[in-house]
Amino acid sequence: MKKNPPIRVAVTGAAGNIGYALLFRIASGQMFGPDQPVALNLIEIEPGMDALKGVAMELDDCAFPLLTEVVQTSDLSEGFKDVDWALLVGSVPRKQGMERADLLGINGKVFVGQGKAINDHAKKSVRVVVVGNPCNTNCLIAMKSAPDIPDEQFFAMTRLDENRAKTQLAQKAGVPVQEVTELCVWGNHSPTMFPDFYNTKISRQKATDVITDEDWLKNTFVPTVGKRGAAIIAARGASSAASAANAVVDTVCDLNTPTRGGFHSVCVLSKGEYDTPAGIITSLPIKVDAVGNWRVVEGIQLNDYAKAQIKASNDELLEERKVAFGQLGLSV
Numbered sequence: 001m002k003k004n005p006p007i008r009v010a011v012t013g014a015a016g017n018i019g020y021a022l023l024f025r026i027a028s029g030q031m032f033g034p035d036q037p038v039a040l041n042l043i044e045i046e047p048g049m050d051a052l053k054g055v056a057m058e059l060d061d062c063a064f065p066l067l068t069e070v071v072q073t074s075d076l077s078e079g080f081k082d083v084d085w086a087l088l089v090g091s092v093p094r095k096q097g098m099e100r101a102d103l104l105g106i107n108g109k110v111f112v113g114q115g116k117a118i119n120d121h122a123k124k125s126v127r128v129v130v131v132g133n134p135c136n137t138n139c140l141i142a143m144k145s146a147p148d149i150p151d152e153q154f155f156a157m158t159r160l161d162e163n164r165a166k167t168q169l170a171q172k173a174g175v176p177v178q179e180v181t182e183l184c185v186w187g188n189h190s191p192t193m194f195p196d197f198y199n200t201k202i203s204r205q206k207a208t209d210v211i212t213d214e215d216w217l218k219n220t221f222v223p224t225v226g227k228r229g230a231a232i233i234a235a236r237g238a239s240s241a242a243s244a245a246n247a248v249v250d251t252v253c254d255l256n257t258p259t260r261g262g263f264h265s266v267c268v269l270s271k272g273e274y275d276t277p278a279g280i281i282t283s284l285p286i287k288v289d290a291v292g293n294w295r296v297v298e299g300i301q302l303n304d305y306a307k308a309q310i311k312a313s314n315d316e317l318l319e320e321r322k323v324a325f326g327q328l329g330l331s332v
């Protein structure tokens with residue numbers, strides 16, 4: 001049987017913690033399926049190249065049948081050459097006591113260079129998923145720096161937040177996690193994000209009919225999800241890595257697969273849907289159709305509380321954009 005040509009995937013920060021949890025899942029077929037060959041372009045900064053060599057040796061030692069090639073490089077033009085997917089993980093993670101936005105000044109400029117290199121060297125059909133924080137604004141910076149790549153091909157990750165929120169609700173309701181559906185996390189990947197429990201279903205019922213304690217939903221559930229990243233850093237001494245890598249796999253699978261029922265949370269460029277400010281990368285409910293095009297799901301009813309929460313998170317994104325674009329000399 002003739003094999004598909006490989007899908008070429010660039011991963012930045014490939015020798016980091018998320019990279020170490022992610023690469024083996026891509027190479028084993030969990031991201032693109034058991035019949036789809038993959039080639040990996042692993043990108044690191046110079047000080048990470050020795051560690052990257054070790055990671056590449058381990059990939060060899062797995063003898064993955066689907067893995068056709070591993071490129072190791074610190075050169076962005078080589079790293080993004082002809083890639084179908086660019087997973088932008090590499091950047092400095094926050095430490096205890098920092099907010100993700102504190103990383104703007106450190107990481108923002110990295111995404112200008114990466115955006116330009118993607119623009120010049122990747123396939124025009126490349127899809128870009130930004131994980132490095134603050135991921136929404138970094139994604140916007142990369143998108144602005146890649147004017148020849150359609151805006152619709154840029155995404156930032158809130159699937160980890162969706163997964164966290166689903167587990168919190170499932171544990172509270174005492175049901176298996178797959179019973180929790182239609183849960184959209186709105187806004188910024190920051191403590192202001194809003195996991196919309198009002199429109200969530202638990203075992204096909206309204207979540208608020210199953211968990212009737214609205215005080216818990218508003219004052220325990222919402223902040224627990226928003227601050228989960230910080231709680232992991234406090235407990236583990238390092239930011240989430242395996243669960244983040246798992247969410248990257250979920251995000252790419254979501255974008256590659258027609259959505260059955262419901263929707264998933266992905267950060268995309270707002271065109272003003274649900275009164276979100278156009279021109280920011282914000283988390284919205286996304287559905288993928290049978291031919292692989294995504295769209296924002298329409299018709300979700302948001303009450304005044306939900307609208308206020310989403311507005312606060314999007315206001316924060318407007319402020320991040322103002323600060324970052326000011327520092328980097330980018331225009332809206």
Ligand SMILES: NC(=O)c1ccc[n+]([C@@H]2O[C@H](COP(=O)([O-])OP(=O)(O)OC[C@H]3O[C@@H](n4cnc5c(N)ncnc54)[C@H](O)[C@@H]3O)[C@@H](O)[C@H]2O)c1
Pocket residue numbers: 012013014015016017018019043044045047048089090091092093094110130131132133134135157158160161189239240241244
């Ligand atoms: N969006 C999310 O849900 C989510 C979840 C978890 C972590 N993150 C973020 O992901 C990022 C990576 O986390 P990690 O735990 O893997 O960090 P890490 O420090 O373990 O690894 C980061 C790697 O990136 C490399 N790197 C740094 N700058 C680079 C550049 N300009 N180009 C290429 N590589 C570069 C480093 O050498 C390092 O190997 C952090 O910003 C973290 O905050 C996001």
Ligand SMILES: O=C(O)C[C@H](O)C(=O)O
Pocket residue numbers: 093094100133160228229230232239240
């Ligand atoms: O919280 C962080 O800084 C890491 C990541 O964004 C997370 O949500 O776990």
